[in-house]
Amino acid sequence: AQSVTQLGSHVSVSEGALVLLRCNYSSSVPPYLFWYVQYPNQGLQLLLKYTSAATLVKGINGFEAEFKKSETSFHLTKPSAHMSDAAEYFCAVSLNAGNMLTFGGGTRLMVKP
Amino acid sequence: GAGVSQSPRYKVTKRGQDVALRCDPISGHVSLYWYRQALGQGPEFLTYFNYEAQQDKSGLPNDRFSAERPEGSISTLTIQRTEQRDSAMYRCASSLALAGGGNEQFFGPGTRLTVL
Numbered sequence: 001a002q003s004v005t006q007l008g009s010h011v012s013v014s015e016g017a018l019v020l021l022r023c024n025y026s027s028s029v030p031p032y033l034f035w036y037v038q039y040p041n042q043g044l045q046l047l048l049k050y051t052s053a054a055t056l057v058k059g060i061n062g063f064e065a066e067f068k069k070s071e072t073s074f075h076l077t078k079p080s081a082h083m084s085d086a087a088e089y090f091c092a093v094s095l096n097a098g099n100m101l102t103f104g105g106g107t108r109l110m111v112k113p
Numbered sequence: 114g115a116g117v118s119q120s121p122r123y124k125v126t127k128r129g130q131d132v133a134l135r136c137d138p139i140s141g142h143v144s145l146y147w148y149r150q151a152l153g154q155g156p157e158f159l160t161y162f163n164y165e166a167q168q169d170k171s172g173l174p175n176d177r178f179s180a181e182r183p184e185g186s187i188s189t190l191t192i193q194r195t196e197q198r199d200s201a202m203y204r205c206a207s208s209l210a211l212a213g214g215g216n217e218q219f220f221g222p223g224t225r226l227t228v229l
Contacts, residue, residue: 004155006155009153032215034215036220041222042222043116043117043204043219043220043221043222043223044156044204044206044220045220046217046218046219049215049217050215051215090155090156092155094215099144099161099208099215099216099218100146100158100161100169100172101146101148101156101158101218102158103148103155103156103157104155105153105154105155106153106154106155
């Protein structure tokens with residue numbers, strides 16, 4: 001079985017500040033890990049994914065995430081927040097078979113001017 | 114090119130009625146997934162197809178829920194005798210390759226179902 005925990009359902013940062021969104025997973029086998037972003041009234045958009053290559057993964061819009069097996073974590077970071085980053089972010093895990101995604105509960109990021 | 118489309122975008126129905134939700138995947142995408150997202154939660158897997166074959170329906174809550182993809186393209190999720198607890202956002206996703214290997218899933222905008 002696999003599961004995903006996102007610590008903090010709401011995160012608020014000031015524009016220009018570091019963004020850190022936390023994700024921990026549990027999986028019985030090496031997982032594939034994803035971060036998706038959801039803007040209002042839109043579908044989920046892939047930010048980045050980890051597929052057992054480099055542990056530091058760079059994605060779109062300046063986001064990156066680091067896979068840490070020892071900590072079973074895949075936290076999402078961005079050095080400097082923009083107002084346009086305000087959205088809901090979902091961490092997800094999948095195993096090889098089937099590729100169905102198991103999502104965390106989501107973190108709503110708010111960016112203050 | 115066009116992304117994943119879903120229709121209707123909003124559906125309001127009365128308890129006991131049947132509803133059919135449609136998903137039109139990206140052209141050429143082999144795998145198609147259905148998820149349900151309750152308010153304030155992440156999406157939960159319902160079922161998926163490779164081509165026209167339903168591979169896994171373990172996430173369907175009960176036998177009132179069914180899905181089909183008869184020609185390996187458009188898919189329909191049907192909920193019979195709807196109940197208020199079925200109210201949620203229903204999301205469809207498709208991926209280019211057969212399921213496996215961490216392939217990216219492209220999501221549609223969803224259908225928001227409200228059961229009165």
